[in-house]
Amino acid sequence: xxxxxxxxxxxxxxxxxxxxxxxxxxxxxVLAGRKRAFIKVNAIDCRPETYTSPAVLDTVLQVLRKYGxxxxxxxxxxxxxxxxRMVFAATDLGKVCRRNKAKIIxxxxxxxxxxxxxxxxxxxxxxxxxxxxxxxxxxEAFYLNVPRLKAHSMSVVTLGTxxxxxxxxxxxxxxxxxxxxxxxxxxxxxxxxxxxxxxDGVKAVFYGHYPPASVxxxxxxxxxxxxGGPDMLAVDTVGARILGYxxxxxxxxxxxxxxxxxxxxxxxxxxxxxxxxxTKKYPYHLLPEFPPDVKIIKGGERCCPEGCELNTxxxxxxxxxxxxxxxxxxxxxxxxxxxxxxxxxxxxxxxxGKCAAQEALPIIQNNCSKIYTSxxxxxxxxxxxxxxxxxxxxxxxxVPVSPIRSLVLLALAKLHGSRARVGM
Numbered sequence: 001x002x003x004x005x006x007x008x009x010x011x012x013x014x015x016x017x018x019x020x021x022x023x024x025x026x027x028x029x030v031l032a033g034r035k036r037a038f039i040k041v042n043a044i045d046c047r048p049e050t051y052t053s054p055a056v057l058d059t060v061l062q063v064l065r066k067y068g069x070x071x072x073x074x075x076x077x078x079x080x081x082x083x084x085r086m087v088f089a090a091t092d093l094g095k096v097c098r099r100n101k102a103k104i105i106x107x108x109x110x111x112x113x114x115x116x117x118x119x120x121x122x123x124x125x126x127x128x129x130x131x132x133x134x135x136x137x138x139x140e141a142f143y144l145n146v147p148r149l150k151a152h153s154m155s156v157v158t159l160g161t162x163x164x165x166x167x168x169x170x171x172x173x174x175x176x177x178x179x180x181x182x183x184x185x186x187x188x189x190x191x192x193x194x195x196x197x198x199x200d201g202v203k204a205v206f207y208g209h210y211p212p213a214s215v216x217x218x219x220x221x222x223x224x225x226x227x228g229g230p231d232m233l234a235v236d237t238v239g240a241r242i243l244g245y246x247x248x249x250x251x252x253x254x255x256x257x258x259x260x261x262x263x264x265x266x267x268x269x270x271x272x273x274x275x276x277x278x279t280k281k282y283p284y285h286l287l288p289e290f291p292p293d294v295k296i297i298k299g300g301e302r303c304c305p306e307g308c309e310l311n312t313x314x315x316x317x318x319x320x321x322x323x324x325x326x327x328x329x330x331x332x333x334x335x336x337x338x339x340x341x342x343x344x345x346x347x348x349x350x351x352x353g354k355c356a357a358q359e360a361l362p363i364i365q366n367n368c369s370k371i372y373t374s375x376x377x378x379x380x381x382x383x384x385x386x387x388x389x390x391x392x393x394x395x396x397x398x399v400p401v402s403p404i405r406s407l408v409l410l411a412l413a414k415l416h417g418s419r420a421r422v423g424m
Contacts, residue, residue, distance in 0.1 A: 002234035002263035006273025020228035046090035054092035077107035080380035083420035125169035145194035149201035151284035160197035177378030178307035182251035206282035233262025244281030293327035301336025307377035308353025325391030381421035
């Protein structure tokens with residue numbers, strides 16, 4: 001029977017972190033003498049509540065150092081439209097790493113190599129470092145996965161399994177980020193399995209994984225809990241339960257359970273701790289607040305929520321709520337449109353996703369004044385670039401650092417080989 005620890009965070013965060021490891025023999029036994037550790041945080045952006053708590057990371061690094069880890073490495077590859085060096089510079093994550101003498105590994109700046117996703121026949125790129133360290137059975141370093149406890153508009157939850165999507169190269173992440181997303185997440189988990197997964201549940205994030213800063217209080221709730229164990233699927237199963245979801249309601253976890261690489265049945269997991277206080281079902285869909293003068297037309301045949309629909313709506317929402325973005329345009333997403341409706345379109349248009357671009361562009365190109373295209377399922381960088389123009393938002397104001405510093409950081413990232421898809 002798999003075991004998962006559920007620990008209440010009271011006053012001593014360091015004790016809570018140690019208590020998560022205690023049912024498995026303690027930190028020292030889990031480390032098994034390894035002096036080198038890689039910690040995969042969840043840091044998609046520098047916006048509030050979109051990243052692993054710096055306090056949790058700080059404590060984790062201190063505890064690992066206490067038990068003999070000499071070489072600490074914190075790694076991430078942020079979401080498109082941003083670059084990881086910026087996220088660590090604009091949040092306290094960078095300060096925490098420097099204070100603990102942990103090396104920051106910006107995965108978007110690492111050389112890449114191809115691997116085939118099991119069962120999908122799809123070759124995608126991961127940092128060569130990740131493949132060499134964790135792609136085989138034998139490993140010398142300790143791999144700790146530290147996701148944030150989030151409900152997610154496209155994958156229902158973001159926990160350990162979803163957090164590993166950040167290992168994939170951004171150029172490949174934007175392709176097939178559609179109805180195939182769930183199978184991809186399960187496939188990545190077959191290749192890369194953490195030694196231990198520790199969910200940061202100090203606060204739960206809901207109404208999507210990317211809450212607008214202006215309404216962040218409506219999208220978070222303090223839970224003060226850490227969840228951990230060596231079986232990532234079992235940990236995710238318990239994390240999903242805390243957010244109010246069964247494995248059957250989370251497609252990528254249901255697929256992972258079917259593949260048999262972990263325990264995905266709550267009744268077969270020994271939960272060490274109390275789940276009874278978690279009684280809510282936290283909504284994963286986006287808040288229903290969008291500019292009223294933006295017309296969204298979805299194709300009748302297909303419009304994947306995992307791709308062109310909800311990525312586009314998430315950007316539309318935060319530009320509207322946080323930056324007072326303007327409307328007055330149309331967004332087409334999916335495929336299977338009414339041809340006569342397309343012919344009647346006028347004014348600016350955003351074609352969100354490959355399907356919409358292929359079907360609608362030949363029909364509307366002579367009638368619409370400005371046409372912007374986001375030509376992949378999840379070409380988030382192009383979506384941000386288009387929507388900032390359409391909504392008259394300065395993209396340099398999307399990050400909480402000065403424009404000069406932003407450009408310096410971007411230049412440094414590019415100098416170090418960053419492959420990030422930046423929406424500028």
